[in-house]
Amino acid sequence: MALCDVDFRVVQGTITALIGPNGAGKTTLLNVVSGLVECCSGTVGLLGQDMTRVPAWARAQAGVVRTFQNLEVFTTMSVLENVMTGAHRDVRYGVLGALFKTPRYFLEERRCRALAEEKLEFVGLFAERSLPAWELPYGRQRLLELARALAAQPQILLLDEPAAGLNTRETQALAGLIRRIRDELNITVAIVEHDMELIMRISDAVTVLHFGQVIASGAPFEIQKNPEVIAAYLGEDAR
Template identity: 45%
Template sequence: MSTLLETKNVNKKFGGLAAVTELNLRVDEGEIIGLIGPNGAGKTTSFNLITGVYTPTSGSITFAGHDITGMKPHGITRLGVARTFQNIRLFKEMSVLENVLVAQHMRMGTNILEATLRLPSYMKRERHIHERARTLLAEVGLSEHENAKATSLPYGKQRRLEIARALATEPKLLFLDEPAAGMNPQESVELMEFILKIRDQFKLTIVLIEHHMQVVMGVCKRLYVLDYGVTIAHGTPEEIQNNPKVIEAYLGVE
């Protein structure tokens, strides 16, 4: 099993505040890795550093053999990294189908002349992305909603649509930022099954931030724990559950 993503001594400071300190992650192909920790621990900041939203103050990030340190988000996406967000960011005025279609255009390879003249090559690619978008909606159970406005969907289905849109970019590595947020226990169980399904079906590697411990312990092979931007523990779910530093970070000490 080869390493797909590695961060080495990654730091991020905002003014005098150290948001992330010496982040060292290793993610192997096919793994589902959890990034956990209390609120404000630096988890989403870590996602933002890896996906190009922020540039590290120091350190390096390597993905699939490419140095992506400081690369722009669209360049990282082209290499095969996709993400969802803690706060759902769908295109609100677009339909469910259009949300998935727009994510595929970066892979079309169409030039302006082809699109303007609607040449046969362009129309063929357009048909292909429509077919693929509908296939992705079927995979996440949203086929019957393709013409609905994205924001009209229930919360759990909006989460699935955001994942479908990420899958449309053809990622190798998928970051999920609190996918179980706002879900009830039954929805959380279904989410675990869904994450395992898409990992196998799309040959993905997945890193997720999650506070719902049932989900984390149910799908993750390894966990990294952050606290105040510092990695305080790394190991299997069982090891993390019994780690004194982790217990202290979550529960405090007397």
């Protein structure tokens, strides 16, 4: 879906939701923000810096970190090793350091391990850190993906349908976890999600996309009452 004149602003320290019907352009917008898709016009900014022509890897270095709709974990690696891959975002050793196992290599690996263990504790997976990732149930693998993203120490965390496939209990736990990410870790969150109950419960602000264009932005209670949003996304039965 092509985007047209989209103004998507995420205030630092908030949880901002991006909603809309299937095919509205939500994931495309996250791809533009994270650098996976280049925008033809307009700008992408982070904390006052123009990131429009900055490649995806450099945006990640600057703190733009995301998860994806489809679960992406390394199933043959342990839970801890998966999260350590996120912590390796800014290691201070090169290929030769890893090859020859220099003192810097061991120092950085200890730092990455400690950071990974801290994030596993945060999401409630510390006890399962030694298990291969494939042994975790689907809902726990979703938490693993989130822990890995947190280990990259984001400035802004982009979540693409994090509740997909979760049951009610898991979704309720996820809501509390996302709020803790904002409140305890001081991480700004932008979330794409179809679970409207989750969105209305945790979001500080909501932007609605329809056919690649923003049709509404505001507080959750304002979005719930917006006739254009109801017609485009929530459905007539939501009146």
